[in-house]
Amino acid sequence: MEIQIQQNVSLKHFCTYRTGGPARFFGEARNADEMIAFRKFAREQKVPYLLLGGGSNVLFSDEGFPGLVIHNRMEKMQIVGDRVVAEGGVNLMRLILTCSQNNLGGISGLANVPGTVGGAVYGNAGIPDIWIGNILLQAVLLPENSDTPIPVGPDYFDFGYRESKIKGKKEIVLSATLQLKPEPEAKIRADVNQYIKTRALKQPSGNSCGSFFKNPTEFPSAGWLIEQAGCKGMEVGGAQVSPKHANFLMNNGTATSKDVIELAVQVYEKVKDKFNVELEPEVQIYPKNPFKANS
Numbered sequence: 001m002e003i004q005i006q007q008n009v010s011l012k013h014f015c016t017y018r019t020g021g022p023a024r025f026f027g028e029a030r031n032a033d034e035m036i037a038f039r040k041f042a043r044e045q046k047v048p049y050l051l052l053g054g055g056s057n058v059l060f061s062d063e064g065f066p067g068l069v070i071h072n073r074m075e076k077m078q079i080v081g082d083r084v085v086a087e088g089g090v091n092l093m094r095l096i097l098t099c100s101q102n103n104l105g106g107i108s109g110l111a112n113v114p115g116t117v118g119g120a121v122y123g124n125a126g127i128p129d130i131w132i133g134n135i136l137l138q139a140v141l142l143p144e145n146s147d148t149p150i151p152v153g154p155d156y157f158d159f160g161y162r163e164s165k166i167k168g169k170k171e172i173v174l175s176a177t178l179q180l181k182p183e184p185e186a187k188i189r190a191d192v193n194q195y196i197k198t199r200a201l202k203q204p205s206g207n208s209c210g211s212f213f214k215n216p217t218e219f220p221s222a223g224w225l226i227e228q229a230g231c232k233g234m235e236v237g238g239a240q241v242s243p244k245h246a247n248f249l250m251n252n253g254t255a256t257s258k259d260v261i262e263l264a265v266q267v268y269e270k271v272k273d274k275f276n277v278e279l280e281p282e283v284q285i286y287p288k289n290p291f292k293a294n295s
């Protein structure tokens with residue numbers, strides 16, 4: 001299997017934070033065989049590897065990633081009755097729009113979630129109305145220590161709020177089968193537009209990973225805690241706690257990953273001092289997570 005390996009590829013262009021250094025090795029996997037070949041390359045080079053989807057929930061250090069970043073370009077999808085089988089690299093918005101053209105909906109709430117099907121399954125992405133774990137019927141995984149894909153049902157993932165059993169592991173979501181709901185295309189489009197409009201009122205646009213911290217169960221939200229701790233508008237270098245939504249730590253254009261992490265640490269400390277709550281990042285920080293609770 002012939003694969004293209006690039007070296008020293010800036011990760012800024014592949015993540016929504018638009019920060020971070022280079023990947024020592026970088027490649028794009030368009031099918032399972034390429035995925036397997038990239039993993040083999042990483043093993044042979046004795047370097048770590050990381051699968052990257054839409055890059056909307058990752059923060060790479062300014063020093064970059066010392067191993068191989070595999071960009072998931074497995075982007076095929078097929079509608080079968082009232083289900084869709086989508087490869088892990090399919091963009092969620094593309095999925096929603098393609099299904100809508102076939103008068104299949106029930107997933108409009110995911111229009112607010114950037115990124116890919118695989119990334120969404122990894123972190124059980126969603127909004128209060130719908131998590132991807134609610135509609136997952138089956139996934140095909142590439143296990144960490146075997147090159148034979150295995151089909152698993154939803155129970156395998158033990159989904160929770162922004163949690164799944166594969167989080168922090170090396171299992172790769174090759175594809176996912178999702179349950180859809182027959183709905184007219186016009187209704188789906190209207191729902192999608194409504195979700196997007198509502199969100200635009202509450203959340204800032206710009207470079208971020210959405211909510212930086214998970215919502216703790218015993219308080220209204222992480223954003224509420226951060227705001228009450230007086231952090232709204234706080235800045236470190238080019239990073240700022242959004243004045244519009246306190247759980248959005250923005251790159252205002254010139255931030256480094258170090259700025260974002262330092263800002264997050266300051267926010268974490270202020271919330272801990274005031275409420276004795278240790279916020280846990282939702283964002284995956286590579287190669288080393290400086291937060292105790294999520295390391």
Ligand SMILES: Cc1cc2nc3c(=O)[nH]c(=O)nc-3n(C[C@H](O)[C@H](O)[C@H](O)COP(=O)(O)OP(=O)(O)OC[C@H]3O[C@@H](n4cnc5c(N)ncnc54)[C@H](O)[C@@H]3O)c2cc1C
Pocket residue numbers: 016050051052053054055056057058072088089112113114115116117118119120121122123124125126127171172173174208209210211284
């Ligand atoms: C503006 C904005 C708003 C957001 N709003 C929401 C929201 O409302 N709800 C929500 O849940 N999230 C939200 N997010 C976060 C993000 O969109 C989700 O976490 C998304 O599911 C990440 O998918 P991705 O493909 O970008 O993953 P990436 O950022 O590329 O990767 C995230 C993690 O998933 C792993 N991963 C990626 N693909 C696979 C795969 N195929 N198999 C196994 N592991 C994989 C990666 O290795 C990494 O550890 C928001 C982000 C932004 C920028």
